[in-house]
Amino acid sequence: MLIAGIIMVLLNVALLAPMSTGAVPDAVIENFEEFSKESACDDDDCTTAEDDWAVSSSQRDFYGYSITNVNDVMASGATPTYEKIGPVTYDITTTRTITGYDATAGELTYNSVKSFECAEDTTVPCDTEVSQLNIAFQTQVIGATGLAIGGIMDMTKAGFTAGMIANDLENTIPASIAASDLEMMLAHNTSVAGDAANGSILAGEYFYSLFNQYFAAMNLSGMGTSVNYTQAIQGAQQMAGEPVTFSGTEFSDITHAFNTATMPSGENVSMTSSLGVMAFAGHCDANPTENYSMVMADIMAAAGDPTAYTSGVMQRGGIWGYADTDINATIARDHAMCFGVGGQFLNAGGTDDTYLASNPASVNATRRMANFGFSLDDNSMALNVLLAGHNTSNPTGLLAVSEDGTSYGVANFMSMSTNQTNEAFGISEAQHNALALWAGGWLADVTSLPMVLLGGSGEMTASLFVNTTFGAEDPLNGGYLENSLNLGGFWGLPEGRDNIALDPAVSGNALYGPLGLTTSTGSAIFLYGELSGMTPPLNFSTSPPTPGTPMVWDEATIGALYGVDTNAAAAMRALMMGPIYGTTAESFVPGFLMSSFGATPYLTQSFNNWLL
Structure with a gap:
């Protein structure tokens, strides 16, 4: 903690106003005044002080400068205008x-206590109000900045977790139900057909028969x-003057689709x-599913390279192994499989969030959560666990978000004890523990999202989401987060300035490394540089830093300290001194201190309070 202590001392010196430091020389002189022994001592041993020296009185005039436009300064960062106040005697x-x-040695030591009382003949009353910079507030802001950035990142994790819980309820659980149903159907078909291959063919033909009926x-x-899909394609062949070659899907063995299909990146995507x-x-x-001409164009463009396909039909037909040399048959199979597998998913409640509004036609919350192993008493209890406090200042449900969008119920839920959740939701200790394990798995990076679902690769965890979105585009929703280096997308708007696209590891170092902005040391060093224009007198090539020569605080220095280019370094400065540290209530840390504790960057109080 030595480094942090040094930084805070330096910061306190940097924040002192010139008016304050100007009094230091006089104070030093006064504390080392010279007196003759006779003027101070009443006896030879100097054990008793002379009365006139022991207690003395004098008058002094004081002046101050009061900011006359405090409201404008605090609201918009306007330049302060000053009014001279005094003399106050x-x-x-x-x-x-x-x-x-x-x-x-001829040395006398003593203590001296001064008391101030407003003079009766003062020209300006001593209780005259003066508005000035609240130096203590700036110290509070500096001290809270690292914690605030850490809190923002924690809320980002909570937002990710809430989104993943919603995804579990709307997609993962229905997909699990559909997969189980498909597995049971295949087992039944295998017993009927005599082997797995013919059982898979029965499944494909069944899906096609359903699609044929739906089409008609x-x-x-x-x-x-009265015209089904088979008849429509046959009619189209006749109208084109071609021989009728289409007789349906004519599925071959598709056990690969159900049991062993994998993505090119290796993920198991069997149905x-x-x-x-x-x-x-x-x-x-x-x-x-595209039509014949689009699929044919795709095949021609790919020129025999299956990795070059761009149509959904050919991509799915290749990955799940049901493509055929007959293009019409491949298209029909794709219709059948999308209708059959997609239909199973939708029937299980896939992509349907109307259950949150108690839609009677939807698979309700209780049934969804039961498939994840949560046995809640009824749908009312389940919805309360999910939505309690939504759009209020105190969200506690797993999917609830505060009215201002800055806090998530899942974070509050995870901080509640068993007794508190029992009182709030009526759930038992076992139910509380199961729900906390579910949410905690996402928060603590135990559970991850396969990015193949979004056309990517690898796994996305809460921590990786934080590191990614801090220095690059949101990989799940697109766009940029507000409290990130891209400033909600505004950073890259000016011509000639690129959006920030840092590697997650680099962003993680900027947040949590030795000089990480979420740490008290890292945030203090960064703010010291911004406020003074120089680094602290430290050698950053050692770990921990040791005393060294200060460097100019600019994009090049920041880039060297954090391993980023000058564009990202400039974005770090803009984020820290704008949305985070700032000077008005619009900035995160000052706004939090003002709203939560009533602290303000400028303080109005009597001259007495400023002086005494």
Whole structure:
């Protein structure tokens, strides 16, 4: 803690106003005044002080400068305008007590106590109000900045966790149900057909029969509800003067799709796994089955390279292994599989968030959570656990968000004891522990999101999400977070200035490393540089830093300290001195101190209070 102590001392000196430091020389002189022994001592041993020296009185005039536009300064950061206040006259009584006398050295030691009382003849009343910079507030802001940034990152983790809990309820659980249903269907088909290959063919043909019926019922051909998909394709071949070659899907063995399908990056996406159902259904939704001409164009453009396909039909047909040399058959199979597997997913409640509004047609919250092992008494209890305090100042439900969007119920839930959750939700200790294990798994990086679901690779955890979004684009939702180096997308708007795209490890070091902005030392050093224009007198090449020569605080220095380029260094400065540290209530740390503790950067009080 030695380094942090040095920094805070330096910061306190840097923040002292010139008016304050100007009094130091006089104070030093006064404390080392010279007196003759006779004027101070009443006896030869100097054990008793002369009365006139022991207690003396004088008058002194004081002046101050008061800011006349405090409200504008605090609201918008306007330049302060000053009014001179004074003279304010005080009667000063000095009481001295001898504490020691060295006759040989000729030194007398004593303590001196001064008392101030407003003079009756003062021109300006001593209770005149004066508005000035609250130096203590700036110290509070500096001290709280590292904690505040850490708190923002913790809230980002909580936001990620709330989103993942919602994803579990709306996608992971329904996908798990659908995968289980598909597995049972395959087992039944295998027993009927005699082997797994023929059982998988039965599944494909069943899905196609359902799609055929749906196609006709919805009049997707435009020729009436009696024309199914098979008939529509055959009719199109006839109208084109071609021989009728299409007779349906004619599925071959598709056990690969159900049991062993993997992405090129290695993830298991078999349709009897929840990940496989989500990946397949999501791909069908994002890339609906294309028509013959589009698929043919894709095949021609790929020129025999299966990794070059861009159509949903050919990508899915390759990954899940049901593509055929007959393009019409491949398209029909894709329709069938998307309809069958996607339908199972939707029937289990996939992508449906209307359960939160107690939609009777939706799979309700209790049933969804029961499939995750949470046995809650009824749907009312389940919804309360999820939504309690939503859009209020005190969210406590796992999906609840505060009215200002800055806090998440899942964070508050995780801080509650068993007794508190029992009182708030009526849940038992076992139910509390199960829910905390679920949410805590996301918060503590135990549970992760397979990024293959979003067209990427690897796993996304809460910590990785924080590090990624701090210095780059949001990998889940797109765009940029407000309290990040990209400032909600504003950083890259000016012409010639790029958006920040740091590697997550670099961002993690900027946040949590030896000089991390979430640490008291790191944030204090950064603010010292911003406020003074120089680094502290430290050698940063040693760990921990040792005394050294100060350096100019600029983008090059920041870049060297944090391993970033000058563009990212400039963004760090903009974030710290704008949205985070700032000077008005709009900035995070001052705003928090003002709203939570009533502290303000400028203080209005009587002249007495400023002086005494």
